[in-house]
Amino acid sequence: MKASVEQRLAAELEQFRKDGVYKRLNYLDSPQGPRVKMEGRGEVIILSSNNYLGLSSVPEVIAAGKAALDRFGAGTASVRFICGTFTIHRELEQALAELVGTEASLTYVSCWNANEGLCPTILGPEDVVISDELNHASIIDSIRLAKGIVKCQSAVYRHSDMKDLEEKLKAARSARTRLIFTDGVFSMEGDIAKLPDILELAERYDAIVAVDDSHGTGVLGATGRGTAEHYGLLGKVDIITSTLGKALGGAAGGFTASSAALIDYLVQRSRPQLFSNALPCTVAASALESVRYLRKHPELVARLHENARYFREQLTARGFKPLPGDTPIIPVILGETAKAIRMSEMLLDEGVFVTGFGYPVVPQGQARVRCQISAAHTRDDLDQALAAFVKVGKKLGLI
Numbered sequence: 001m002k003a004s005v006e007q008r009l010a011a012e013l014e015q016f017r018k019d020g021v022y023k024r025l026n027y028l029d030s031p032q033g034p035r036v037k038m039e040g041r042g043e044v045i046i047l048s049s050n051n052y053l054g055l056s057s058v059p060e061v062i063a064a065g066k067a068a069l070d071r072f073g074a075g076t077a078s079v080r081f082i083c084g085t086f087t088i089h090r091e092l093e094q095a096l097a098e099l100v101g102t103e104a105s106l107t108y109v110s111c112w113n114a115n116e117g118l119c120p121t122i123l124g125p126e127d128v129v130i131s132d133e134l135n136h137a138s139i140i141d142s143i144r145l146a147k148g149i150v151k152c153q154s155a156v157y158r159h160s161d162m163k164d165l166e167e168k169l170k171a172a173r174s175a176r177t178r179l180i181f182t183d184g185v186f187s188m189e190g191d192i193a194k195l196p197d198i199l200e201l202a203e204r205y206d207a208i209v210a211v212d213d214s215h216g217t218g219v220l221g222a223t224g225r226g227t228a229e230h231y232g233l234l235g236k237v238d239i240i241t242s243t244l245g246k247a248l249g250g251a252a253g254g255f256t257a258s259s260a261a262l263i264d265y266l267v268q269r270s271r272p273q274l275f276s277n278a279l280p281c282t283v284a285a286s287a288l289e290s291v292r293y294l295r296k297h298p299e300l301v302a303r304l305h306e307n308a309r310y311f312r313e314q315l316t317a318r319g320f321k322p323l324p325g326d327t328p329i330i331p332v333i334l335g336e337t338a339k340a341i342r343m344s345e346m347l348l349d350e351g352v353f354v355t356g357f358g359y360p361v362v363p364q365g366q367a368r369v370r371c372q373i374s375a376a377h378t379r380d381d382l383d384q385a386l387a388a389f390v391k392v393g394k395k396l397g398l399i
C-alpha cells in the first residue's frame, strides 16, 4: 500500500480512538445463543443479537442447512439467471411470500442488496421516493443510488411525522409514482412505523408503500408475520423487504416480497440480482426451515414478547429509563458516545455483551446501549443481566 494512503487511514483511525468511537471486534467461539463463548472472556450473556427467536441454533435449522450442503453443494457458482437458481430458492421464495402476505418474493444475498436492488430498478426521473429520516442505511443508500443512476427525486420526512409525510406527498403530486419507504421497526429506537396512517395517506395521495421489515419479520404480530400482522394489515403493503439474517435463522440473505409482476420485473432488471451470486443453498435451506419452524411454533413469538416486557419493566423498576415501546429492542439512552461505549465495556466485564452506539449511527448526544431480547433468553439470563446493569449503572452514577 502506498505510504501516503496508509498514513491518512492511520490518522483517521487514531481520531476514532480519541473520539471513543473505535469499534473493537469480539470473537465468538460458539453458536449465537442467549449465552456465547467469547474469546478471552469465557461465557457471556448476549443482549445485542438479532437472533430474536433463537432459531440460529435450533437443531432442525442446522440439519436443514447440512442436508442442503450435501444435496446442492457449497455454492451456486453463478448468478440467478445464468445457472444459479435452485429448486430450494423457489421453495424458500414461496414460503417467504406466504409468510409476509404477498404473491411472490425474490431472495438476495442480503437485505442490503434487496434494498439496493429496489429503488434504482423500479423508479425513474418522473418518480419520487419519500423516506423516513431514521430509515436504515441500506434504504438511504438505495435512494442515493437511484438518484445517481436513474435521477429519481427524493424527499425525507421527520421520523414518523405523518403531517410532514403528507406535506411531502402533496409536494410530489405531479410525479408519476410516489413511493413511501419506511422501516417497519426502527432498529435504533425500537419503535414501530405508523403503518395504518402511512397506508391511509398512500391511498389518499395515490402512493405505493415499501416497508423494510428486517426487525419485524419473525418478531411482530401474534405469529411473527411482521409489522403488517401487528396492525391487522397483512396483504395491504405493496412491497416488503426483509432479512434472513435476523429472526429467520440469522445466517444471511434478504428478500423483496410483492406482487408477481413487480417480482418478475426485479428478476429481469435488479442489478444485484443480475450481477451477483445467488443465496447459497445451505443458507436458503436453513432459512426455509426457520420459516417452517416459526409457522409451527408461534409460542416462540409470545415468549419473545413476554421476555421483552419483563426486561423493560425490570430495567425501569431498577431506575433506568429505557425508551418505551412494544418491541424487543430496548435502548437505554446515555448521551455522549464515549459514555455508551464505556458502559458496554463495563457490562462486558460483568459478563454481559451489549453494544454501545454513538454518532453517526444515532444522533449526536443520544448515544445508547441497545438491548435486544430473544425468546431464547431464560429468566435466569435476564435476571443476571439486570444485576450487571445495576452494578455498572451505580458505578457510572446512572441510578
Ligand SMILES: *Cc1c(COP(=O)(O)O)cnc(C)c1O
Pocket: 109, 110, 111, 112, 113, 136, 138, 183, 187, 212, 213, 214, 215, 242, 243, 244, 245, 252, 253, 254
Ligand atoms: C439489518 C438490517 C438490514 C440489513 O440486513 P442484511 O440482510 O444483513 O443486509 C437492512 N435493513 C434493516 C432495516 C435492517 O435492520
